[in-house]
Amino acid sequence: xxxxxxxxxxxxxxxxxxxxxxxxxxxxxxxxxxxxxxxxxxxxxxxxxxxxxxxxxxxxxxxxxxxxxxxxxxxxxxxxxxxxxxxxxxxxxxxxxxxxxxxxxxxxxxxxxxxxxxxxxxxxxxxxxxxxxxxxxxxxxxxxxxxxxxxxxxxxxxxxxxxxxxxxxxxxxxxxxxxxxxxxxxxxxxxxxxxxxxxxxxxxxxxxxxxxxxxxxxxxxxxxxxxxxxxxxxxxxxxxxxxxxxxxxxxxxxxxxxxxxxxxxxxxxxxxxxxxxxxxxxxxxxxxxxxxxxxxxxxxxxxxxxxxxxxxxxxxxxxxxxxxxxxxxxxxxxxxxxxxxxxxxxxxxxxxxxxxxxxxxxxxxx
Numbered sequence: 001x002x003x004x005x006x007x008x009x010x011x012x013x014x015x016x017x018x019x020x021x022x023x024x025x026x027x028x029x030x031x032x033x034x035x036x037x038x039x040x041x042x043x044x045x046x047x048x049x050x051x052x053x054x055x056x057x058x059x060x061x062x063x064x065x066x067x068x069x070x071x072x073x074x075x076x077x078x079x080x081x082x083x084x085x086x087x088x089x090x091x092x093x094x095x096x097x098x099x100x101x102x103x104x105x106x107x108x109x110x111x112x113x114x115x116x117x118x119x120x121x122x123x124x125x126x127x128x129x130x131x132x133x134x135x136x137x138x139x140x141x142x143x144x145x146x147x148x149x150x151x152x153x154x155x156x157x158x159x160x161x162x163x164x165x166x167x168x169x170x171x172x173x174x175x176x177x178x179x180x181x182x183x184x185x186x187x188x189x190x191x192x193x194x195x196x197x198x199x200x201x202x203x204x205x206x207x208x209x210x211x212x213x214x215x216x217x218x219x220x221x222x223x224x225x226x227x228x229x230x231x232x233x234x235x236x237x238x239x240x241x242x243x244x245x246x247x248x249x250x251x252x253x254x255x256x257x258x259x260x261x262x263x264x265x266x267x268x269x270x271x272x273x274x275x276x277x278x279x280x281x282x283x284x285x286x287x288x289x290x291x292x293x294x295x296x297x298x299x300x301x302x303x304x305x306x307x308x309x310x311x312x313x314x315x316x317x318x319x320x321x322x323x324x325x326x327x328x329x330x331x332x333x334x335x336x337x338x339x340x341x342x343x344x345x346x347x348x349x350x351x352x353x354x355x356x357x358x359x360x361x362x363x364x365x366x
Contacts, residue, residue, distance in 0.1 A: 031235035032244065035082040039075065042289065048072040049255070056258050062265025069259040070285060073252065077107045078289040080248045086241035089234040103245075104313065105131075105321050107286035110252050112325045114260040116334045123263060124336060126278025128322045129344050132314045134283045136168075136351055139294050140310040144358075147298035147306070148366025156303040158362035159221050164315045165356045167210060171318035172349050174199040178339040196337040197330055200323030207319035259285075279344075287313070303364065311359075 037043045052068035054060075084103040091099065108131055115124045147154050178195045234241070267274055294309040322338070329336025340348075358364070 028236045028240055031086075032240070034235075035079055035086075035244070039078055039289075042075050042078055045071045045075045049251075052255060052258060061269065062262040063269050065258060065262040066266040069255045069262065070281070072255050073107070073259065073285040074288050076248055076252050076255065077286050080106055080245070080252060081289065083241055083245040083248055086234055086236055087238065087245055090238040090241065105286065105316055106249065107252060107256075108283075108317065108321050109324060110249070111256045111260065111282060111285070112321070113328055113332075114253070114256045115263075116325065116329050116332055116336060118260050118263075119334065120260060120263060120274070121329075121334065121336055122274045123260070123278045123282070124325055125340055126275045126344070127282045128278075128317060128325065129340065129348060130279035130283040131287060131317050131321070132348065133279065133351060134287050134291070135310050135314040135317070136355055139287070139291050139313075140307075140355065142291070142295050143298035143303070143306040143310060144364050145366045146295050147301065147303065148364070150299060151301055153363050153365050154298075154301060154303045155363050156307050157221070158359065160304070161307055161311055161359040163210075163213070163221075164311045165352065165359055167206060167315050168311075168318055168352045169356065170206060171203060171322070172345075172352050174203055175322075175338050175340060175348060176345055178337055192337050192339050193330075193335060196326050196339065199338055200326035203319050203323040204327070207316075207323075210315070210319065275341075275344075307359075311355075 036046070048068050048071040052065065052072050055065045055068050080103070084100060084106075088099040108127065112124050112127060115121075115127070177199055178192050236244075263274065263277060266272070267277060290309055290313065294306045297303075297309075298306040326336050326338060328334075
């Protein structure tokens with residue numbers, strides 16, 4: 001692909017090859033190869049894709065289908081993130097931030113919709129809270145611990161962290177509301193659905209405000225300090241990046257359907273509950289690579305980036321993905337509500353409270 005720049009000089013237009021950009025096919029192919037196969041151990045998990053197709057076609061056990069599709073989804077999540085970054089690099093800062101925010105939790109959204117279609121509402125609810133727990137407790141705690149082993153004290157942007165935690169606390173109100181209403185006032189499912197859907201609309205509205213706050217009105221607060229973020233250049237054309245993003249999204253949709261379809265047989269054969277599958281196992285699919293990235297930047301003393309991954313992802317899930325599943329259930333005619341089990345809501349509120357206390361200062365240690 002030859003992209004050139006025309007500069008008008010005098011009365012004519014001349015092609016300025018010196019200032020143009022030459023993007024040859026081998027360069028694009030190499031970039032795609034690096035994205036797909038350049039992740040060492042994770043890339044080897046791509047072998048699970050043909051194996052999972054065989055498992056489905058030849059009707060292997062649900063346990064085999066579940067684990068093969070589980071491992072196949074991990075590298076796909078990483079590849080999806082890379083193509084999202086490539087698309088964002090072709091836009092300005094605001095649009096790029098919006099693209100990253102929208103596709104940052106695409107795996108969770110796709111799996112949740114597939115589970116809704118399969119009437120696995122308990123799995124959807126557990127998976128949403130599981131993603132928040134893994135980011136807010138496991139990832140953030142790992143960043144503090146491993147970063148603290150190398151640095152006596154690390155500092156981060158407390159203003160950005162406080163803003164995110166405030167919104168997480170707000171989301172906890174929306175999650176708490178339907179539960180006592182249903183328990184203490186003997187409300188039927190219809191009333192709980194109404195409360196959940198109204199709460200979901202308000203959460204989506206708050207998420208829209210967060211995007212404006214982060215990407216428009218208070219950009220300087222959320223920008224990493226000098227040295228934490230290096231300027232990147234796109235390694236492929238916008239068309240190639242969009243095609244790659246579309247292709248991987250379709251693959252994720254296919255394999256997530258197989259994964260969700262095997263949950264019932266897997267839980268019956270293994271004795272593992274649907275709640276455990278949702279809270280512990282499924283969040284690993286979308287967050288494994290993200291977890292490694294967060295700890296890696298924490299080891300380099302780039303705590304603002306680590307906080308952006310851990311706390312930022314939790315905020316996106318609670319304000320965007322969770323209410324989106326409720327609204328998708330509304331469209332699909334599924335009774336997806338915010339009426340979570342009491343024990344899980346208690347854990348959520350305690351987690352938000354604990355992390356808020358830890359992030360009240362702008363420093364951390366192991």
